[in-house]
Amino acid sequence: MKILVSDNLSKVGIEILKKESGIEVDVNTGMTKDELIKAIPAYDGLLVRSATKVTADVIEAGARLKVVGRAGIGVDNVDVDAAGKKGIIVMNAPDGNIITTAEHTLALMLSMARNVPGANLSVKSKKWSPKDFMGVELYAKTLGIVGFGRIGTVVAERAKGFGMKVLVYDPFVSDEHAEKLGVERVELKDLLQRSDFLTLHTPKLPGKALLGKEEFDMMKPGMRIVNCARGGLIDDAALVEAIKSKKVAQAALDVYDKEPVSPDSPLLAMDEIICTPHLGASTEEAQEKVAVAICDQVIDFLKYGRVRNAVNMPSIDEDLLAKIKPFLELGENLGKLVSQLTDSALRKVHIQYNGEVAAHKVQPITIAILKGLFARTIDGVNMVNAPYIAKERGVEVQESRSNEIHDYTSTIQVQVSAETGGRSITGSIFGKGDPRIVKFDEYYFEAVFSKYMLVLNNMDVPGVIGKLGNILGKNNINIAGFHLGRLSEKGKAVAVINIDSPPTSETLRELRETPNILEVHSVML
Numbered sequence: 001m002k003i004l005v006s007d008n009l010s011k012v013g014i015e016i017l018k019k020e021s022g023i024e025v026d027v028n029t030g031m032t033k034d035e036l037i038k039a040i041p042a043y044d045g046l047l048v049r050s051a052t053k054v055t056a057d058v059i060e061a062g063a064r065l066k067v068v069g070r071a072g073i074g075v076d077n078v079d080v081d082a083a084g085k086k087g088i089i090v091m092n093a094p095d096g097n098i099i100t101t102a103e104h105t106l107a108l109m110l111s112m113a114r115n116v117p118g119a120n121l122s123v124k125s126k127k128w129s130p131k132d133f134m135g136v137e138l139y140a141k142t143l144g145i146v147g148f149g150r151i152g153t154v155v156a157e158r159a160k161g162f163g164m165k166v167l168v169y170d171p172f173v174s175d176e177h178a179e180k181l182g183v184e185r186v187e188l189k190d191l192l193q194r195s196d197f198l199t200l201h202t203p204k205l206p207g208k209a210l211l212g213k214e215e216f217d218m219m220k221p222g223m224r225i226v227n228c229a230r231g232g233l234i235d236d237a238a239l240v241e242a243i244k245s246k247k248v249a250q251a252a253l254d255v256y257d258k259e260p261v262s263p264d265s266p267l268l269a270m271d272e273i274i275c276t277p278h279l280g281a282s283t284e285e286a287q288e289k290v291a292v293a294i295c296d297q298v299i300d301f302l303k304y305g306r307v308r309n310a311v312n313m314p315s316i317d318e319d320l321l322a323k324i325k326p327f328l329e330l331g332e333n334l335g336k337l338v339s340q341l342t343d344s345a346l347r348k349v350h351i352q353y354n355g356e357v358a359a360h361k362v363q364p365i366t367i368a369i370l371k372g373l374f375a376r377t378i379d380g381v382n383m384v385n386a387p388y389i390a391k392e393r394g395v396e397v398q399e400s401r402s403n404e405i406h407d408y409t410s411t412i413q414v415q416v417s418a419e420t421g422g423r424s425i426t427g428s429i430f431g432k433g434d435p436r437i438v439k440f441d442e443y444y445f446e447a448v449f450s451k452y453m454l455v456l457n458n459m460d461v462p463g464v465i466g467k468l469g470n471i472l473g474k475n476n477i478n479i480a481g482f483h484l485g486r487l488s489e490k491g492k493a494v495a496v497i498n499i500d501s502p503p504t505s506e507t508l509r510e511l512r513e514t515p516n517i518l519e520v521h522s523v524m525l
Contacts, residue, residue, distance in 0.1 A: 001302045006031055007049035009071055013291025020299050037061045045298050056082035067301050069294040072281055075311055084312040091297050091309050096290035097281035102154035104280050105199050105228045108252035112224050113138055117274055139163040144195030147202030148173045149378045155199060156183050167191045172377050174345040177394045192218040203379050204230040206502055206524050216242040222249045228280045231256040236267055243272045254280050311382050324360050330427045330435040331365040333449050333525055334414045335372020337425055340523045344419035348396040357410035358401035366399055369414055443485030443494040450498040457519035460486045460493040464516050475507045
């Protein structure tokens with residue numbers, strides 16, 4: 001088996017590959033895209049960090065390629081869909097940089113509080129003006145954490161060591177879980193109004209930035225903000241204005257909407273903003289951990305067929321995969337769908353398998369559903385760690401099976417209980433692998449999945465569909481499919497609308513303000 005390492009990987013990892021019998025490794029960093037495309041046909045495995053872009057063209061050229069290993073958590077530089085279509089596994093190393101990123105977050109927080117960068121430059125410029133760098137203490141201050149996953153949890157633990165009070169905003173964390181860890185779970189508005197320091201540890205979701213002008217206006221004056229998560233979470237222009245108006249005292253950024261950050265960016269011109277070049281995972285220890293992890297995983301797969309930390313396939317053998325693959329896709333889409341229809345912390349997930357699917361090993365399907373449930377709120381969730389995330393968050397997971405066949409040969413029903421209520425979505429497989437939604441709560445219909453969808457609750461009265469069409473048409477959003485379910489004439493109904501592009505917040509506002517439309521959810525799969 002031949003493995004190509006195309007980015008700077010820790011020497012510890014390279015030595016693991018070289019010492020493994022039956023494995024031949026080549027290290028060739030800094031290749032252009034054309035050079036990589038020319039070289040990749042000779043290799044079974046490709047190991048990268050963030051510099052190499054594993055595009056669809058590279059995937060297509062990989063005639064022997066079986067696995068792409070990313071030494072780190074993010075796989076933004078790998079075309080996962082293209083790899084999946086060719087049966088190429090994409091693996092990551094999600095645990096290696098948790099501590100490192102959390103520590104960098106705290107380093108930036110302390111640097112802001114004590115004005116370390118500016119004071120350093122002042123002294124080295126032969127100036128001695130300590131009064132110019134008056135700082136603030138972390139002790140007894142309130143830290144707001146947006147996103148309470150693994151990194152956010154470590155930050156909270158360390159911050160409590162400084163004597164800080166910790167607030168967290170995460171719709172999928174229960175009060176019991178937060179209380180167990182000694183933090184207070186609040187809504188985002190409350191967090192913004194009460195926090196002295198704010199740190200972000202959440203993925204970037206489609207649509208507007210998490211922190212824009214509206215959010216800055218809510219903030220406690222003098223806020224200090226750290227972002228070591230994802231570029232684009234903060235509206236740069238709004239941040240600059242908030243600093244100019246003294247609403248925000250300081251910010252510290254390690255990630256940017258476009259990297260490397262433009263030399264002309266206004267962020268670089270402000271003394272109140274500390275900028276580092278995406279150093280969250282840049283420690284010797286973290287790089288060794290992710291290198292060792294990804295090398296071990298790739299060897300395990302290539303030599304023994306064992307799959308760990310795959311982001312695009314479950315850890316199951318080929319025979320079972322062939323039987324349940326359509327249900328894995330269905331399950332993950334059901335999880336993604338119901339998670340975007342639930343606005344509060346999950347308490348319980350009950351999965352009911354009916355018909356022929358119940359005769360199979362359903363655990364991988366359950367894991368796929370959990371992966372879909374957590375995908376939009378937790379970075380790095382995959383088929384391996386999804387059950388552990390559910391357990392850590394206190395989400396009870398139940399399975400039940402029935403071999404009875406009713407309207408469809410196989411159905412999967414996902415019922416979730418959350419703080420503010422519950423949802424139930426049932427799906428089935430049509431034909432040779434076409435997944436459909438066949439029931440939403442108590443409403444029956446047959447709806448297709450698509451990348452962008454709207455789910456509406458409305459009164460079944462004349463004019464609603466026409467007004468809906470007018471609003472979407474006015475906002476240049478094309479309807480690709482429309483599926484309606486109702487219980488009785490002129491009663492409540494549910495509609496699933498497939499659309500070709502995501503709706504703006506203004507479009508959603510117009511829909512929600514339309515008479516007889518009771519509830520609107522925008523869904524992206």
